Structure formats: C-alpha cells, structure tokens
Amino acid sequence: MPNAADIAGNSDYGRHETENERLDRNWVEMLQELRVMQTGVQILTGFLLTLPFQASFDRLDSSQRTGYLVLVVLAALVTGLVLTPVSLHRGLFGRGIKSRLVANSDRVVRVSLASVGLLVAGTVALVFDVVVGRTAALVVGGSLIVVLLILWLAFPFFVRRKGSGAERKSDASSREAREHDADESGS
Template identity: 55%
Template sequence: MTGPAAPKDDGRDESLAERMDRNWAELLQELRVLQTGVQILAGFLLTLPFQSRFETLDDYQTSLYLANVVVAALTTATILLPVSVHRRLFQQGLKETLVRSADAIAKISLAGVGLLSVGTTSLVFDVTAGRTAGLIAGVGLLTVLVLLLVLVPARIRRQAREEESL
C-alpha cells in the first residue's frame, strides 16, 4: 500500500504478502463476530410473525419490523461479500485489492449491524412500552453507537497521531 492509507512501519519483519495475509485473517475474524450478531437479530426477527401477538402490530410497527428484516438481509449480504470477492479473486495476485475492499465492506457491515440493533431495539420497546419509549430507546442507542463506533475510534486515532508527532 502506498499513500496516506499505507500503515507505518510497525517493526514487524513481514513482506507485503505476509502483511496482506495477516490483515485478511484479521478482517475475516471481525466479520465472523459481526455475522454472529446479525444471525441472532435476524433469527429473532424471523420468528416474530409466528407469534400470536404479531397480529396486533400497528402500521408503524409493521413497517419498522419489515425495515429491520431488510436491513438484516442486506447486512448479511455485505458480510458475505468479502468471501464471494475472495472466491472470484483467489490466486490472481490481487490480495491487496481484496484486503482494501474487505476493509470498506466490513465498515459498511458494521454500520448495518448498528442500524439493525437500533431498529430492533426500537421495535421491541415500541411494542412492549409504547411509541415514546421505542423512539427514546432507538435514539438513545443510536447516540451510544455513534459515540462508541465512530467518535471513540476517531479520538483514539487522533491521540495516536498526536503522540507520534511528539
């Protein structure tokens, strides 16, 4: 890798190919963690229509439910995408391209898991405690996720850069 996205020398004695293999393995592990979360939430969502109380959902709740199912399906697809790309690029000497694209896909997948968590939480609170509770729970969780998944990593990166420049 070259340019601003290129990692600094971290003292490892590894070739570019070895670094790409390591990065690929790390990305796959992260995607496995994401996949488990999506599978649990999607499984929960897919059982709901078979519950007797499902028929009592109002139009908003039904729409929120269906939106969550779509987000779960799309997030599952994005998590599977790096594996599909790997199968297509396997042994073509494009590991660096594969790792770079899988990194971007993992970030999109992470956003999908966050959105799915917010939507599912909103739905559960809406059905069990009312619309206001559902909206508060959804906005509250969205705020926490933005803080944890976006702002904290940005702050850590900024602090690391400041320490490097000292």
C-alpha cells in the same frame, strides 16, 4: 483505524513484514472481525424471523408491521454485506490482487458495521414500540444510534489521535536512545 492504503500494506506499524505478509495478516484479522459481526447478525435475524410466529404479532399496528418488515430486509442486506468479502475472496482468489481484495473488503466491513448499528437500533426500537410505546421507541432507538456512533466512530478516532502522539514520543525516545548508544560505543 488505518486507512485503505495502510491496510493494503503501505505502512509498517513497526512490524518487519513483507507486503504479502502484511496483506495476509490484515485479511486474517478482517475475517475475525467478520466472524464476530456475523454471529450478532445471525442472532438478530433469527429473532426477527421468529416474531411473526408469536401470538402477539397480530396485535402490531401498521407502523410496527412496516418497521418490522424494514428490519427483516435490513437484516437480509446486512447478512449479504457481511458475506461479501468471502464472495470477493472467492472471485479474486489466485489472481495476485490481494491488496485490492483487502482494501475493498475493508470498505465493505465499514458499511456492514454501520448497517449492523442500524439493525441493532431498529430492532430495539421495535421492541420498545411494542412494549412501551412509540415515544420511548424513538428516544431509545435514537439514543442507541448516538451511543453506537460514539463507540464505533468517535472512540476509535480518539484512541487513534491519543495514541499517535504517544507513539511519536516513544519513537523519538527510542531514536535518541539509539543515537546515544551509538555515540557511546563510538567513543
């Protein structure tokens, strides 16, 4: 994943865009990511908010109730985080500082993604705690956190590292081909 400077427009990525075009494209792509995240957060939050109205909710022990309440607060915080770039856009709109908007929204999206991971793992752990038991909940919740870390951090890092070498080779080949064509046309 590009860093904030890349997102703010300091890297070309083979596109021939002005800085404003790149910022606009990055902003639109980030909004698409937020739409996907928002849907998942809404579904999890809706699920959590319906639990107290189930007959079996009264059977939760104090740890399960505490875990549930922590998850409800986390769901509310994640909802706030996911909406923060929209609020930031409203507050900065028309001020000519889109690079700051995009860079800071990128940071918020990264924190939101980590928070969604905790919310997902916590919700699944709560369900396992109620249905199977606390040991299973800890194993499954911990395992989910590890899997999400691999999918959301390690995998993009691996793809980025793997791609950068191939892209360098491709760029070098393209440069050599252009030089070869230039030499032949000049002969």
